[in-house]
Amino acid sequence: MEQKREHSFWKILGKNLFPASLQSYLIALGAIFSLNFILPRLMPGDPLHAIYGDEALVAMTDEMEAQLIRQFSLDKSWWDQMLAYIMGLLQGDLGFSYYYREQVSQVILGALPWTLLLAGLALVIATAIGIILGIESGFCRGSSLDRGLVASLMFLGGFPDFFIGILLLLIFAVSLDIMPLSGATSPYAGYEGLAYMLDVLKHLALPLASMVLVQLGGIFLLTRNTMVTLLGESFILTARAKGCPESYIKYSHAGRNSLLPVTTATGMHIPHLITGALFIEIVFSYPGIGSLLNTAIAARDYPLIQGILLIVTVTVLSANYLVDLLYMRLDPRVRYAH
């Protein structure tokens, strides 16, 4: 018993920082890195050819080719190639984008914040609104509020996100002309400070709104249905018998418990969110990863495509990891399960 208590502090600390699920994330990350390393080398012909594509090779001088072969250690054993690849990754070296004539990592870093801003905000806002509406709707199941919300959000959730995006763009930017048509900032406006932020928000509003509207339905429905089930549970009856007011029952008992499945579902939803963001960015010409990927594909800039895919997977994995950590904060049964 004594010994157990002695260990518990370190155990709990360790578990909070590095839960058992971290291992699986590391394995997934390793697998993705390996694929990224192996695939070009397994393609028929010359790895350089596979990595850089036909067009690049035509434009390539012997000098450049020799430099690249040295850089990728293509003249050495697989083991050395692997080491070189990993060292490159650790230094943030994802290769050279011949289309942008710049390091791939630099190109991605320029676009990534916009996507993170868009997708992250969409996730937070859609989840928050979805949960609140779901709790309210599930609590008074069958009321006109409930029926109205279910019908309208299911209707909205049925559209693909780019469709909603185009619709919003046509209404607010083209017909009404109250919103900017494209981009993330007004070009050459030279705003600074607060004005700059307002400008960013104004450009963000439409893509964000279309993403939120589409994401909202799923989260709302899940929360609402969980609420309906939870309200029939015994502990809700206990809470009522304690004399808890409605708001306590709604939020601190049923609502808090309904967060659990919603969190799991949100975690699993993140990849869809990213793909959604890619489409929306193209619709609104928003200068994020989506537009970048679009350009890269059009230009067959393979290093850039690979770099984007790598970054996107790493982002998704880290987001999922954060959701896992959050889930453990929310559900004590998982926290102490190991």
Place this chain on the structure above:
Amino acid sequence: MLSIRDLKISFGKTQILSGIDLDLEKGECLALVGESGAGKTTLGLSIMGLARGSATGEISFQKKNLLALPEDELRQLRGREMAMVFQNVEDALDPVQRIADQIAEAITVHRCISAKNAGDMALRHLLSVGLNGEKARLYPHQLSGGEKQRVLIAMALVNDPDLLILDEPTASLDALTKADIIRLFRSAILGRICIVITHDISLAAALADKMAVLYAGRIVEMGRAESLIRDPHHPYTRGLIRSYPDMTTTKDLQGIPGRLVHGLSGCPFHGRCTQRIDICSRQIPKQRELDGRIIACHRGGIVPLLEISGLSHTFQANYVLRDVFLTLYEGETLALVGESGSGKSTLSKTIMGLHEPDRGQFILEGCSVIKRDAAFYSRVQMIFQNPKESVSHRMNVLDAVQEPLLVQRESSYEARLGRAKEVLDLVELPVDDDFLKRYPHQLSGGEVQRVAIARALALGPKLLIADEPTSALDPSVQAKILKLLMNLQEKMGLAMLFVTHDIALARKVSDRMAVMHKGRIVEEGATNEVLIHPRHPYTRRLVDCALGRYGMENAEIEMMVEPEPVVLEKYC
């Protein structure tokens, strides 16, 4: 303090509670028993204002009519003045909150109190139910069932409510934990009004001083808990107690035929009652008070079927029966035990009118028996020890079974055949023509005895006298015949006078036992009590012999001063 008047609750068209009247004073604990679906939990929830159906009537608590109170005032009473501990301990606590916080919440929703003080109070209450401070920081899934139950009790008591409702509070606990929790309840219910909802009769007996039996939304019987369990008056209460064993139960468990149906006209139990009369299905029985017991039954509870008083019979100047008093109630088995020559068989034959007694009176279903006519024999029938002798070897099965119908002048052959098949089916015999044409010598002993039972049942009797009905059969057949008799009793409410010298057998089939010695009934009482604490030396000797202790000589009893017969109170 708590008084309920004509409370009716209905969900849609189904009426769950139909007219409950209850009065409880501070310090009283009432056990509400009844099978699932009787409305016990609904009654508890409706007092708390948590029942979902629509309610009419009046629940007055602390001089307020709870049914008329606005929701917010009701909410303020809940948890502060009245608290409920729910069944289903596993799910009754919020899984994502620490237990101390959940208890503290029960305090903060009712009082202006700082979070820290509420937390301290919660800790104190957890300590008082036997959970230390370390447990307080845990989550529900980290506690055992018993610990969760303690948390729920602490939560219910934290605001010192006047009314405490416990709904199946020990249903999911093992015996030892249950004992701990019952001890805790005993101190918790002091000075409060307490309602224990349960189907566990032993729990009801341990906690409550009053007991109410609920059936299909009505209270059918209510009285002091101990006397109600020892001596149930309502047939439903008896059925309930019979199906719930305690450690001294000797008779095989019997159920109640049929199942609970809501919304019957008349007495809610009449469909399953074996002593129903016409009025039962037409009129709802009013609650009446009979010797300190409230009972709702048109027949005033379980009816005495046969009352024998002052019966004496001499044979060649020797008493064979001396001053026998005996009462047989509807649906019960009375075992008549004693050695050979003690007068058991004489008594049963005298009841059947095969001997004319010197003195004494028989009352059958409230009417004095003057002569043994056809009507008498359609109510009282007998089966004998040796089936091969009691069924004429010149009659085939059909003849034997339809004979009583012929005697009763049932002229139509179809009606006789139909009834014969019906009763043969009741005793689990085949009804094909081939079997009907068989003669006793073509059947096994067990089959012939079944034919004899079928013959006895042909007229639909209420009382069956069974004189050593199985002693001529081998053990496995005996077991089957006894099971059959018990099932018939459960189904038809047969009263049985079971005459035997085999105490072990009597123990398994009888509710009550009468011990005969030299023509007198020397001891009578509930079978388990008679066998565990035999008072009369003769009974003691019988029990000793049955247990395989052969200490006392017969002569020793003869030499002892003959004590007065011991007659315990009636017990079904």
